[in-house]
Amino acid sequence: MxxxxxxxxxxxxxxxxxxxxxxxxxxxxxDSDADADGVTxxxxxxxAADSGFELERRIISSFEEANxxxxxxxxxxxxxxxxxxxxxxxxxxxxxxxxxxITESLPYLASRGVLEDLTDTVAADPEIDESLYFPxxxxxxxxxxxxxxxxxxxxxFFTVYNKDIFDEAGVPYPTPxxxxxxxxxxxxxxxxxxxxxxxxxxxxxxxxLMDVIYQNGGQILGDDGTTAHLDxxxxxxxxxxxxxxxxxxxxxxxAQEQQGFGGDLFVTGRAAMTFQxxxxxxxxxxxxxxxxxIVGFPAGAAGPKARLLGLPVGISPRSEHPEEAYRLLxxxxxxxxxxxxxxxxxxAMPSRTDIAASEAFSGQDIMPPGIVHxxxxxxxxxxxxxxxxxxxxxxxxxxxxxxxxxxxxxxPQEAGEHYQRQVLREIAKARKxxxx
Amino acid sequence: xxxxxxxxxxxxxxxxxxxxxxxxxxxxxxxMAIGPIVASFVISFTxxxxxxxxxxxxxxxxxxxFLEDDLFRRSLWNTLYFTAFVVPLGTxxxxxxxxxxxxxxxxxxxxxxxxxxxSIVPVVAGSVLWLWLLxxxxxxxxxxxxxxxxxxxxxxxxxxWSKMSIILVTIWGMAGGPNMLIYLAGLQGVPRSLYEAAEIxxxxxxxxxxxxxxxxxxxYILFTLVMGFxxxxxxxxxxxVMTPRGDGGPVDSTLFYVLYLYxxxxxQFEMGYASAMAWVLFVIILTITAIQFKLLGKRIHYx
Numbered sequence: 001m002x003x004x005x006x007x008x009x010x011x012x013x014x015x016x017x018x019x020x021x022x023x024x025x026x027x028x029x030x031d032s033d034a035d036a037d038g039v040t041x042x043x044x045x046x047x048a049a050d051s052g053f054e055l056e057r058r059i060i061s062s063f064e065e066a067n068x069x070x071x072x073x074x075x076x077x078x079x080x081x082x083x084x085x086x087x088x089x090x091x092x093x094x095x096x097x098x099x100x101x102i103t104e105s106l107p108y109l110a111s112r113g114v115l116e117d118l119t120d121t122v123a124a125d126p127e128i129d130e131s132l133y134f135p136x137x138x139x140x141x142x143x144x145x146x147x148x149x150x151x152x153x154x155x156x157f158f159t160v161y162n163k164d165i166f167d168e169a170g171v172p173y174p175t176p177x178x179x180x181x182x183x184x185x186x187x188x189x190x191x192x193x194x195x196x197x198x199x200x201x202x203x204x205x206x207x208x209l210m211d212v213i214y215q216n217g218g219q220i221l222g223d224d225g226t227t228a229h230l231d232x233x234x235x236x237x238x239x240x241x242x243x244x245x246x247x248x249x250x251x252x253x254x255a256q257e258q259q260g261f262g263g264d265l266f267v268t269g270r271a272a273m274t275f276q277x278x279x280x281x282x283x284x285x286x287x288x289x290x291x292x293x294i295v296g297f298p299a300g301a302a303g304p305k306a307r308l309l310g311l312p313v314g315i316s317p318r319s320e321h322p323e324e325a326y327r328l329l330x331x332x333x334x335x336x337x338x339x340x341x342x343x344x345x346x347x348a349m350p351s352r353t354d355i356a357a358s359e360a361f362s363g364q365d366i367m368p369p370g371i372v373h374x375x376x377x378x379x380x381x382x383x384x385x386x387x388x389x390x391x392x393x394x395x396x397x398x399x400x401x402x403x404x405x406x407x408x409x410x411x412p413q414e415a416g417e418h419y420q421r422q423v424l425r426e427i428a429k430a431r432k433x434x435x436x
Numbered sequence: 437x438x439x440x441x442x443x444x445x446x447x448x449x450x451x452x453x454x455x456x457x458x459x460x461x462x463x464x465x466x467x468m469a470i471g472p473i474v475a476s477f478v479i480s481f482t483x484x485x486x487x488x489x490x491x492x493x494x495x496x497x498x499x500x501x502f503l504e505d506d507l508f509r510r511s512l513w514n515t516l517y518f519t520a521f522v523v524p525l526g527t528x529x530x531x532x533x534x535x536x537x538x539x540x541x542x543x544x545x546x547x548x549x550x551x552x553x554x555s556i557v558p559v560v561a562g563s564v565l566w567l568w569l570l571x572x573x574x575x576x577x578x579x580x581x582x583x584x585x586x587x588x589x590x591x592x593x594x595x596x597w598s599k600m601s602i603i604l605v606t607i608w609g610m611a612g613g614p615n616m617l618i619y620l621a622g623l624q625g626v627p628r629s630l631y632e633a634a635e636i637x638x639x640x641x642x643x644x645x646x647x648x649x650x651x652x653x654x655x656y657i658l659f660t661l662v663m664g665f666x667x668x669x670x671x672x673x674x675x676x677v678m679t680p681r682g683d684g685g686p687v688d689s690t691l692f693y694v695l696y697l698y699x700x701x702x703x704q705f706e707m708g709y710a711s712a713m714a715w716v717l718f719v720i721i722l723t724i725t726a727i728q729f730k731l732l733g734k735r736i737h738y739x
Contacts, residue, residue, distance in 0.1 A: 088486075108705075113488075114487065254593070255686070256573060256593035257573065399685075403687050404686075404687045407686060422506060422507075425504060
């Protein structure tokens with residue numbers, strides 16, 4: 001008679017079997033970057049995808065060549081889930097050493113201890129001359145007067161115009177000192193209703209941008225985050241002005257008209273102008289079979305203001321290799337080599353003024369002559385949005401405000417008042433939760 | 437061998453082995469379902485952003501939800517609106533399709549396949565497809581409407597039509613979907629003799645459907661109704677896919693309850709608030725389900 005396994009033993013065996021896979025998984029998750037050959041592995045997070053990822057890899061490779069003691073593991077996460085993933089990694093104790101940061105999330109990440117405070121390190125670093133960065137570039141890396149990142153690239157929107165359409169319509173090209181009034185005058189002469197059905201087939205401009213609010217001296221949140229200005233006369237006026245270009249003058253397309261024509265309205269010649277950033281220049285160069293050039297924004301009451309956009313890169317306070325992480329960070333965001341390389345590879349505009357103005361960026365063959373106006377705008381006309389840890393719901397509110405006005409569902413005053421109340425509630429809540 | 441009579445210790449051994457076998461499943465249930473459910477209830481009384489320790493704030497999340505949060509009310513309204521259309525249509529349309537597909541004609545297999553096809557299409561793919569069909573200027577739907585002289589609406593671009601667009605997409609997916617299959621199986625289980633008897637009595641088609649078919653498949657209808665409400669209240673994917681960045685636009689018109697819950701949890705990192713929303717949703721669904729059983733339970737004919 002075969003002996004039956006003892007019950008308790010059987011139980012134990014089964015428990016072991018059940019937990020084995022879990023144990024194996026845990027073991028696989030644990031860190032193993034202490035290499036025997038003295039090479040440190042740094043993990044770096046990015047949202048650059050596909051070919052963009054390959055280009056990032058090339059910059060990283062050049063860093064690895066110069067620093068044979070460091071190896072970089074690039075981690076890709078889609079932009080839409082980026083901050084979420086970063087937080088999850090941080091909570092689970094495995095944050096990347098170095099990581100890209102979405103500007104709007106920076107205050108939140110800084111206030112939650114996900115970003116290392118770099119203020120003293122950078123101030124004490126004799127190699128870094130902060131004045132070489134574009135004006136305001138460090139502001140998008142700053143929260144409550146402390147520096148939490150360094151800017152790898154910066155940008156702002158500008159106007160791109162189709163010279164052929166301007167010539168055909170007999171309209172003079174926009175000049176760097178053009179204004180909102182000029183924009184309206186120009187725009188009305190550029191629209192075209194080819195089949196006479198009362199609906200335009202060619203528009204003057206593609207979608208709105210919230211830069212118009214700043215061009216009129218408006219704001220969303222005040223400087224210290226305790227006030228909101230969605231219903232201020234400046235903001236309301238800007239909203240009214242822009243929604244009129246869509247609803248009253250028909251020189252800008254409605255949302256459905258944008259999707260309706262398919263593709264990029266500017267490239268297909270459906271829009272004579274578009275607001276875009278420097279990242280589109282290479283693509284327009286390949287796609288456009290017409291002459292085009294660029295110029296800054298038309299000036300509103302407060303000037304041709306443009307929001308400063310950029311890519312802050314930060315370090316995790318939990319990194320086990322802070323010295324190596326800082327070396328990588330400095331290489332990406334400050335070194336002439338990486339900044340030049342990113343310009344030459346067509347990845348992005350360098351955050352250093354001298355390199356942006358140099359042959360490496362502005363002198364490239366693909367650059368239209370108007371690139372100088374863009375550099376001027378970057379030097380003189382950028383504004384930094386006031387962003388706080390409670391920005392996510394605020395952004396939702398002002399986007400709804402702009403959408404509802406541009407759809408003609410609410411007047412700018414009504415929308416301003418309605419969404420002002422929403423944002424004020426968010427401010428009150430942020431105060432209670434210690435997010436202000 | 438002791439034959440069929442087992443000793444006490446053998447029985448105990450067997451019981452232990454049995455627990456050993458079900459232990460992985462029980463552990464899984466405890467760790468992955470019951471644990472998080474209990475945790476979410478506790479978390480719903482806190483402010484927790486994942487990064488910093490939770491702060492105990494009592495009923496604050498619930499107070500804010502009911503008294504202050506416009507978007508909570510908006511999302512609840514959007515969801516009720518969606519449910520009000522999708523539950524009745526999602527019951528009646530599949531039922532009619534099942535009746536059609538239950539008739540005895542040649543090539544029925546082909547028809548059944550055709551009607552079932554949409555429900556194999558993943559919701560994400562179906563939503564993207566419909567986004568193009570519903571394009572106000574280029575889409576097939578408005579082109580067809582235009583052909584008969586109707587100017588089509590703006591569909592997903594209008595806050596007035598966006599919910600209707602999502603209802604349309606949902607019903608398209610449901611018409612030949614699981615509900616239809618359930619009804620079809622139910623219909624095939626109705627004894628022919630009942631119809632024959634009714635025919636002999638001179639009952640017309642409608643009378644036969646009303647007095648035989650519907651009572652006979654009523655348990656299936658109750659099941660699909662209950663499941664229909666639960667699923668409708670959890671609508672998420674279509675709105676997430678069909679609006680830019682999953683915003684629930686235009687102007688929050690497709691911000692459904694669970695989409696808003698997702699925004700709260702994973703865009704604004706308010707886990708406490710999101711947990712509280714999940715529990716309110718649970719109570720809503722529980723109440724509606726209880727009411728359905730109470731109202732309809734006695735009228736169900738369990739043949």
